[in-house]
Amino acid sequence: MSPTSFPPPGAPPPEDDGPTPQPTYIPPPGIAPPGHPVPPGLPTAPPAPGMLGAAHRPGAVPLRPLTLGSMYDGAFRIIRYNPKATVGAAALVTAIGMSVPIVLSLLFTLTLGTGLDAGGSPEDDLSAGEAIGLLGSVGALLLGLYATQLGLIFVTGMVAHVTRAAALGRRMSLGEAWAATHGKRWRLIGLSLLVGLGGLLLISLLVVPVVLVAVLTGEVLATVGLAVVVGVAMVCLFGWLWIKLTYLTSAILMLEDGGVFRALGRSWRITGRHYWRTLGIALLTMLITSIAAGILTTPISLAGQIGTVLAPEYVFVILAATQALASVIQNAFVTPFAGAVSSLQYLDLRIRKEGYDVELMRQAGLLPR
Template sequence: MRPLGLGEILDGAFQACRRNPLATFGIAILLQAVVALVTVLMLGNVLSSLEVFESQNPTPDSIIGAFAGFGVFASVAGIVSAAALLVLQGILVIPLARAVINQRTSFGQAWRLSRSRILPLLGFGLLSVAAGLVGLVVVVGISALAIIGLAEYSALVIVPLVLAGMAALVWAGIKLAVAPAAIMLEGIGPWTAVKRSWQLTRGNWWRTFGIVLLTSIIVSIIGSVISTPLTFAVSLFFGFSSSASAAPDALDSLPLLIATQAIAALFTAIGYAFQAGVTALLYVDLRMRREGFDVVLLREHEQAGAGHPDILPGGTASFGHQPGGPA
């Protein structure tokens, strides 16, 4: 019930996940399993279409069809993965934020408390994608004009422009880091959540950036250390068990693909659950630093103990920001 340090945020996220395993790891694994299943099903068709390159005289139509199939796979897989990650990040805010007021959250309760906020969460995702596409069009347009006008000297414009675009993307991403938490806990819309996150991170950008970056590095290192040996062992198992005399077939790799996707989905889900926990606690910490949110949390902790099992931190706040009001 006070502003948190880096170690407290990381430890608190782990403890909250450990106390609510079904509502955190369970939901994360379920959504990642859906993403992995969609990926495997679509990739099986893509692998079949790529067999055209093994023929001696592939027709132009078959080559175009193979590349088109791969493009459709990449697009659909990317959209499904991004949507699942956004929904996962939003849903997991519920049990992890409730842990702040010492409330456990079941698997079904997490879905029940979050289902009315899924559409606004997806709306925020579409808004973010639209803004990113606008930025991409601007960068590509200026680069094209530089190539036309400056020819061999266009790199003097394009390279700094691309670097500036990447820096702007990182800066905006950090400024919007707690928008999903605001949507889920404050009951606000996508645009209000953007302004809300912008307000909360004002004056705390570098601290927020450092925590998010450190969390991503920790999750990446731990995931790689654990999943890489398992994936290698699975590859060896399927390699020794396959018949050397069998004719090569792209579909023969499906068992290996399914196994590796299952391993990747498991550890990715665990990492995402931990990252969502850090984001939720970061949102609570920013509100305590800017709005004295600890006073609200103390009151809501008392209400939860008095028989309000579905209470959400910030959902009853009449202190600082009014949920649903102007940011």
């Protein structure tokens, strides 16, 4: 029987000669073999041929162009292995910010009586003190929400550093993540203010024509038609600018050198030819986090509504407390997950367009520096 022919039917199986010996990888002269101690001054050998596929994932994600599944899997891994710097940071910031409306609403209720009188009628006029307390409670809630959003801006910057460290196989504590944002926190605030002012300016420019048509012509049909056209144009314009200028800018500010305007320019360039893919992943992430947040916070909202019926005199305290608890639970999941996904998209785009995976492998010790 020739060596390449199959055995006849009924013949015993060939004896197992053991595993096929693998060729020994010998590194170039002057380089230490993989797995051996590296003498001082001697560089480490790169991975053996054929072994790069098994070694190119030192951390949460593979160091190659990422798929959607790799991004979502990596985001969950980042949260799981860095809980204090992700979930803990978001929950802590939200709890501190939302403690403001709880304390002030309780103070107004006890001193000015801002609750609802179960025996009163809706037509009863509010006293001056009750009106002040009511406005104060609403203002305190808005203040708490604003303070929370301001703190979450810093959490997003921390998550960017945590994501890059996780891609290299490293964990960051809460203190390390906070320290990594040193020197760039004001840039995050400046970016948020610039984006907010730019958004208000664009809205004003788009709304003015509708108002002018309504005032000058008085035609309801023309006004409604123009409003629909302007509304569609506004959604498209803001969606385009969101991806091109703002979606990845926080990660760029944190992980690269430069100011706000340089980060905006980098975002514009890095999303070139990848707009629709970036938009699709961003919208899908927004949909997933919105559904998850609704599922997590619905029981708390129902409990708050029941509480206001049972204790109407403390209605604003109960509403502030339930809003605070719902915000803590929601932000503890949404902010780290969305921030990790957007940071992974930034790394993915740099890998695709700039070969950033080679630099990440060097930083992870997979390739010689």
